[in-house]
Amino acid sequence: MTPPELATRWMHALTSTAYIPLSHAEIQQELRDALAQLPSSPESVANRLVSLHATGPDSLRVTIEVLAPTFELPILARLSSAYAHAMRLDAFDQQEQIKVAIVRAKQRVERTLKVSQARFREVFDSAALGIVITDLSGRCVEANDALARIVGLSRGADLHDRDLRELYHPDDSERLDAAYRRVGAGLVNGFRDQRKLVRADGEPVWVHLVVSVLRDADGEPAHHVTMVEDMSELHLLQRSLDHQLLHDSLTGLSNRQHFVTQVERRLDGTPITLYHLGLDAFSVVNNGLGHDTGDKLLKIVANRLGELAERKRAVLARIGGDEFALMTTSDTVTSTVEEIQQALGEATFVDDHGIALSASIGVVDRPPSFATAAELMRCANTALRQAKARGKRQWALHDPHDDARRRGRYALAASMPGAWEHGELKIVYAPIHLLETREVLGAVARLHWDDLSHNDTMALADSTGLSLPIGRWLLREACAQAARWVEEFGAKAPSLHIALGALQSRDEDLVADVKRALDESGLPPERLRIALDVSSVLAGDDNAVVLHDNGIVTALDGFRGGHDELAVLAEVPVRTVITRAPAPGRETPLHQAMRGLITTVHGFGVRFAADEVHTCAEADDWHAAGADGVIGLLPALTAAEVTELLATAASPPPAAS
Amino acid sequence: MAEQAGRIPEGVDTGRPSAARLYDYLLGGGHNFAADRALAERFLRAQPNARTIARLNRAFLRRAVLFMVDNGIRQFLDLGSGIPTVGNVHEIARRADPRARVVYVDFEEVAVAHSRLILEDDPQAEIVQEDMTRPEEVLAATRETGLLDFSEPVGVLAVGVFHFVPPEADPRAVVAAYRDAVPGGSHLAFSQFTGDLQPAEMAGIVEVMKKSQNPMFPRTRAEIEGLFAGFDLVEPGVVPLPLWRPEGQNTDDPDRAGIYAAVGRKI
Numbered sequence: 001m002t003p004p005e006l007a008t009r010w011m012h013a014l015t016s017t018a019y020i021p022l023s024h025a026e027i028q029q030e031l032r033d034a035l036a037q038l039p040s041s042p043e044s045v046a047n048r049l050v051s052l053h054a055t056g057p058d059s060l061r062v063t064i065e066v067l068a069p070t071f072e073l074p075i076l077a078r079l080s081s082a083y084a085h086a087m088r089l090d091a092f093d094q095q096e097q098i099k100v101a102i103v104r105a106k107q108r109v110e111r112t113l114k115v116s117q118a119r120f121r122e123v124f125d126s127a128a129l130g131i132v133i134t135d136l137s138g139r140c141v142e143a144n145d146a147l148a149r150i151v152g153l154s155r156g157a158d159l160h161d162r163d164l165r166e167l168y169h170p171d172d173s174e175r176l177d178a179a180y181r182r183v184g185a186g187l188v189n190g191f192r193d194q195r196k197l198v199r200a201d202g203e204p205v206w207v208h209l210v211v212s213v214l215r216d217a218d219g220e221p222a223h224h225v226t227m228v229e230d231m232s233e234l235h236l237l238q239r240s241l242d243h244q245l246l247h248d249s250l251t252g253l254s255n256r257q258h259f260v261t262q263v264e265r266r267l268d269g270t271p272i273t274l275y276h277l278g279l280d281a282f283s284v285v286n287n288g289l290g291h292d293t294g295d296k297l298l299k300i301v302a303n304r305l306g307e308l309a310e311r312k313r314a315v316l317a318r319i320g321g322d323e324f325a326l327m328t329t330s331d332t333v334t335s336t337v338e339e340i341q342q343a344l345g346e347a348t349f350v351d352d353h354g355i356a357l358s359a360s361i362g363v364v365d366r367p368p369s370f371a372t373a374a375e376l377m378r379c380a381n382t383a384l385r386q387a388k389a390r391g392k393r394q395w396a397l398h399d400p401h402d403d404a405r406r407r408g409r410y411a412l413a414a415s416m417p418g419a420w421e422h423g424e425l426k427i428v429y430a431p432i433h434l435l436e437t438r439e440v441l442g443a444v445a446r447l448h449w450d451d452l453s454h455n456d457t458m459a460l461a462d463s464t465g466l467s468l469p470i471g472r473w474l475l476r477e478a479c480a481q482a483a484r485w486v487e488e489f490g491a492k493a494p495s496l497h498i499a500l501g502a503l504q505s506r507d508e509d510l511v512a513d514v515k516r517a518l519d520e521s522g523l524p525p526e527r528l529r530i531a532l533d534v535s536s537v538l539a540g541d542d543n544a545v546v547l548h549d550n551g552i553v554t555a556l557d558g559f560r561g562g563h564d565e566l567a568v569l570a571e572v573p574v575r576t577v578i579t580r581a582p583a584p585g586r587e588t589p590l591h592q593a594m595r596g597l598i599t600t601v602h603g604f605g606v607r608f609a610a611d612e613v614h615t616c617a618e619a620d621d622w623h624a625a626g627a628d629g630v631i632g633l634l635p636a637l638t639a640a641e642v643t644e645l646l647a648t649a650a651s652p653p654p655a656a657s
Numbered sequence: 658m659a660e661q662a663g664r665i666p667e668g669v670d671t672g673r674p675s676a677a678r679l680y681d682y683l684l685g686g687g688h689n690f691a692a693d694r695a696l697a698e699r700f701l702r703a704q705p706n707a708r709t710i711a712r713l714n715r716a717f718l719r720r721a722v723l724f725m726v727d728n729g730i731r732q733f734l735d736l737g738s739g740i741p742t743v744g745n746v747h748e749i750a751r752r753a754d755p756r757a758r759v760v761y762v763d764f765e766e767v768a769v770a771h772s773r774l775i776l777e778d779d780p781q782a783e784i785v786q787e788d789m790t791r792p793e794e795v796l797a798a799t800r801e802t803g804l805l806d807f808s809e810p811v812g813v814l815a816v817g818v819f820h821f822v823p824p825e826a827d828p829r830a831v832v833a834a835y836r837d838a839v840p841g842g843s844h845l846a847f848s849q850f851t852g853d854l855q856p857a858e859m860a861g862i863v864e865v866m867k868k869s870q871n872p873m874f875p876r877t878r879a880e881i882e883g884l885f886a887g888f889d890l891v892e893p894g895v896v897p898l899p900l901w902r903p904e905g906q907n908t909d910d911p912d913r914a915g916i917y918a919a920v921g922r923k924i
Contacts, residue, residue: 018685019712021719021744024905053743055685056708094687098740098771101688105669105770 001070007031010066014049018056027052038067042075046082050090060084130207130228133214136184138164138177141223150207150230152200164226169196169204176209183213186221194231206231248318250295251302256377259317259325263373266327273333275326276362276380277305277340280392282322289353296350298322301357304343312336324359325380333365337395360387361395413460416449420470425449425457427477428636432497432609435623435630442495442529443642444631445478455580458501471504475517479528481639483521489646497529499557499578505536511546531555531578537568548573555609561597569604576607576628583610583618584625591625598626669766676821676871677739677768683711686742688771696869703861706913710898714848715742717898717918718816719749721846724891724902724920725812726753730844732805733759734835736789737818740768745775746814747782757781758804762795764788789818790826792834810842810923817916819884820850820873832884841923845888848898848918850875855915881917888921895919 001009011027014020020027030052034045049055049063060083064076124131130147134140143159151167153159168176172195179191190212196204208229216222246258254262266272279301286294298318305324309316314328328336344357362383364376371379379398387396419425429443446454447461447470461467478496485493504510518525530547534556537544544554559565559577569577584594598608610622613630622630637645674696678689682697685708689697701707722733731754735746738761750757761776761784763769772784785798799805813835822828832845852859852875859875866873881895893900897911898918 016709019715019744021715021749053685056712057685091687097774098688098690098767101767101771101774102669102671104774105766108770109669109766 003032003035004028006066006070007035010035010063013062013066014054014059017058017062018054020052020054022052038071038079039075042079043082046079047086049083050086055087055090130226130230132159132164132226132228134164134224134226136221136224138180138224140164147228150199150205150228151197152203167197169198172196180211180224183211183224184221186213189213197228251299251318253302253306253324254315254317256317256319256325259315259319259327260373260377262315262317263327263376266329267367267369267371267373269369271330271366273328273331273336273366274364274376274380275328275336275340276319276364276377276384277324277326277359278361278384278388279322279324279344280358280360282357285355289351293351293353297348297355297357300348300350301344304346305340308339308343319377323384325377331365333363333397337361337363341393358393360384360392362387362398363395364398412452416460416466419449420466425470426638427474427481428638429494429642430631430636431494431634432629432631433619433633435619435627440494441629442497443482444497444499444636445474445481446499446636447474448636454499462501462503467501467503468507471501471507472513474498475513476520479517479521479523482527483523485643485646486523486527488643492646493527494642494646495527495529496523497531497555499531499555500533502533502535505533505543506539506541507543510543511550514547514552515550525551526553529553529555529575531557531576534558534560534565534568534577537572537574538564544572544574557611566600566604569601569606574606576609577601578609578611578631580611583613583621585621586624591621594625602626671767674869675765675767676866676869677763677765680711680817681740681742683708684715684742686740688740688742696865699865700862703865704855704858704915706858706915710914710916713898713914714817714916714918715744716904717848717901718746718814718846719744720902720904721814721816721918721920722746722749722812723753725844725846726750726757728844728922729842730810730812731757732809733757733812733814734795734799734805735759735761735814735816736795736835737815737821738763738768738772738784740771747776747779751781759783760785760799760802760804762787762789762799789815790822790828790831792831792838796835796838807838808840810844811839813839813843813845815845815847815849816918817848819847820875821871823872823874829884829886833886836887836923839923843923844920845885845923846918846920847881847884848916849881850915851877851881851917853877853917854897854912858915876917878917881919885919885921888923890919890921 007028010031011024014031015024015027022030030048034048037048038045049059054063060080063083064080067076067079124142124144127144127146130144130150132140132143132147140159140162143156145154145156148154148156148158151159165173165177176193176195179193182188183190190210192211193209195207195209197207199205208231210227210229212225213221214223214225246255247253248255263272263274282294282297285297301324302316302318305316305326308314309326312328312331314326314331317325319325326336326340340361341358344359347354347356349355362380362385364380364383367376367379379400383396383398387394390396426448428446428448430446431443432441433439434441447457448454449457452460458467458471461470475498478498482493482496500510507513514528514530517523518528530552532544532547532554535558537556544556547554553575554573555576555578556565556568556572556574557578559579560581561579565577581594584591601608607628608626609629609631610627611631613619613622613632616633619630619633671690672692674690674692678693679697679700681687682689682694683700697707704710725733731750733746733750738746746761747757747759750759759782761772761782763772763784764786766786769784769786776782776784781804783802783804785795785802787795787798789795800807805811815832819828822831836843836845850859850862850873863873863875878895882890885895893902895917896919898914898916899911901918901920
């Protein structure tokens with residue numbers, strides 16, 4: 001038999017006696033190597049067999065049977081005794097390993113028991129409830145200090161070995177004893193009761209009892225556990241104090257703090273709705289009829305809303321002078337709002353004054369469960385302010401998007417002064433292209449801050465009152481820069497265009513500011529174009545006229561083509577109107593309309609330009625519609641970049657492609 | 658490894674035989690005690706072929722794991738892993754792909770301690786001590802290890818364990834819970850004793866094990882097929898264990914194996 005054949009036969013014999021976790025090919029290779037090694041070192045072959053786990057009860061027998069025809073007896077004898085030795089060592093190793101596992105398992109069990117005992121001890125010792133463990137005869141095995149205090153002792157240990165029945169009030173003793181016996185006999189799992197115990201000083205004390213059974217390892221009842229809650233007067237006084245902390249003293253309703261914790265408790269996905277009510281014109285009552293009347297009225301309101309809340313199983317609170325809050329679940333907002341108004345609207349006679357009330361209501365409906373109670377209260381308040389702004393008896397639903405937008409805008413506006421102070425606002429220059437020749441006509445100076453566009457930055461600046469100082473700064477800086485370009489590049493320098501924000505366009509100092517900027521920089525007036533916000537001329541402001549009289553060419557920005565705007569064109573001497581309308585795609589009705597509009601504008605002798613035009617296709621659309629110029633076709637550049645471009649270009653700045 | 662103090666362990670008593678150590682003994686291992694070996698001798702009297710069955714079952718585990726690896730599975734959940742004697746899932750899978758990850762599940766203190774000993778330096782394999790018939794707890798503990806990604810197919814192994822699951826534990830619901838926790842393309846490998854093949858021997862085994870910590874509950878082929886609801890059984894279906902995709906020429910008598918095997922793929 002060839003060695004490979006022998007290895008195959010050996011493999012089949014071995015794998016039917018023991019599990020060897022290898023593929024047949026791998027086992028065969030191992031055994032082929034073993035066969036080669038066998039004559040010189042039967043001991044290492046024996047070790048290999050054991051480490052392969054060829055260690056079934058019959059593995060050695062089949063090995064000898066397979067190998068006997070081919071190998072001499074002395075070799076097989078050495079193999080056998082080495083195999084037996086290796087098996088012994090292997091068994092020792094495994095026994096060693098399992099012993100370590102046993103020791104570790106035992107340690108773990110003990111540790112776990114200790115942790116669990118420590119945990120029990122912690123609960124037992126720190127519980128506000130009295131806890132006592134008694135054996136089935138009623139003897140105290142262990143009691144905590146809380147129980148000792150309830151019965152007028154100082155430490156739980158004082159109760160050790162005493163009969164719990166000694167603590168029962170004689171009136172209750174018999175009945176309680178019977179109840180304990182039923183639990184001890186396994187008839188019931190436990191009981192609850194309200195009974196009297198007797199304190200060490202002989203005074204009775206009312207308690208809630210909760211009694212259950214502890215079973216031993218075989219499941220037999222072995223001990224009773226009794227939990228004891230003190231219901232005594234002192235205890236009740238404490239609870240009353242708690243009540244006062246959480247309730248409004250005038251109306252008895254929950255106060256804001258209590259309401260917020262109740263909202264928090266429902267923020268688990270329950271579909272809640274919050275109503276923030278503000279009584280309309282309550283100050284009129286207070287001021288006109290006096291605070292006593294006001295207080296009486298508030299109590300009546302609280303009563304009526306209380307009835308409504310009870311009907312709707314809602315939570316009601318008085319959260320401010322004349323403000324109430326209501327939390328409902330699975331509610332229909334419109335009908336609840338109507339019910340609230342009805343409840344309040346019924347005329348009320350207070351001190352002979354008939355008063356009908358109404359409320360403005362802010363509503364937060366089914367907020368996401370990740371919202372915090374404080375956030376919801378704030379949102380409800382915001383909605384209430386919106387409702388109040390619309391007049392009496394109004395309600396407003398909190399709009400999460402609106403809120404986010406408003407907050408984002410406030411945050412941005414708030415950071416603007418700092419940003420300006422730190423020089424984060426930059427001036428960039430966008431090219432104006434003449435559509436007919438594709439030449440660059442000039443550069444528009446614009447503000448650039450963060451990711452905001454010029455117009456957004458100006459609008460934001462308008463809302464903070466910063467737009468005037470920022471606008472003046474832009475005017476000064478851009479004129480100085482344009483003058484430097486004229487000085488350096490002469491006729492090749494771009495003309496400067498500045499679009500002003502709405503506030504600055506109407507500023508009565510505008511003309512003086514422009515003249516000062518020109519004087520200080522030395523920029524020739526014909527090199528400056530001022531675009532005024534169209535709203536200023538519509539409002540009848542005369543800045544456009546005065547600028548024109550001073551030789552400065554003006555344009556109107558934000559042109560939308562309304563009749564009022566067209567009418568102005570007849571009166572105000574402007575060179576150009578600038579629109580931010582979207583490009584009128586050809587073959588669309590918009591194209592026709594725009595074409596008509598532009599023809600009309602041209603009829604006034606005014607040119608037509610479009611801002612925010614970013615692609616050649618859009619520029620072509622505008623061209624086809626008859627527009628004269630576009631802004632934005634190339635990205636805006638910093639002053640330094642423009643200078644560099646002017647220096648390298650043979651022809652005027654950024655040439656259109 | 659974090660201590661789970663929430664549960665009081667049952668304790669360690671080497672005087673009570675355990676199924677995990679019985680299996681180890683039948684496989685020729687040395688991780689067992691006198692009580693286990695005494696039970697094994699009674700077991701062998703009822704089913705003289707028990708050593709072969711143990712060996713075949715272990716070999717099926719290997720074939721099933723390699724089959725899953727071939728089908729793209731790289732993470733395994735081994736339910737009722739016992740005392741890993743030889744040819745453990747992580748060893749088999751890793752020979753095929755070193756990135757394979759395994760979570761073993763067992764409840765018995767010594768088996769868990771032994772597995773911890775073997776796996777303590779292994780970052781890609783871990784044992785969780787839970788009752789495999791309580792899938793929510795097993796799955797929660799498994800997720801806590803962070804080893805398995807439940808958005809990727811998982812190889813669930815229930816090899817030689819469900820015959821310890823009594824009907825009251827609702828084996829169909831147990832399997833369904835694991836099935837629902839893993840994504841489509843996951844696999845379930847399953848083997849368990851049956852009375853279909855050798856009724857007399859099976860009855861003897863049930864009798865021997867009745868008084869142990871681990872009584873046994875054989876199941877029919879139809880019952881086992883029923884456990885694979887929501888899975889496509891891969892060829893050759895539920896078969897006597899040696900017939901499940903044997904390696905090379907099968908030399909074992911399938912009817913004397915006394916145990917069925919199957920692998921399913923979650924639809």
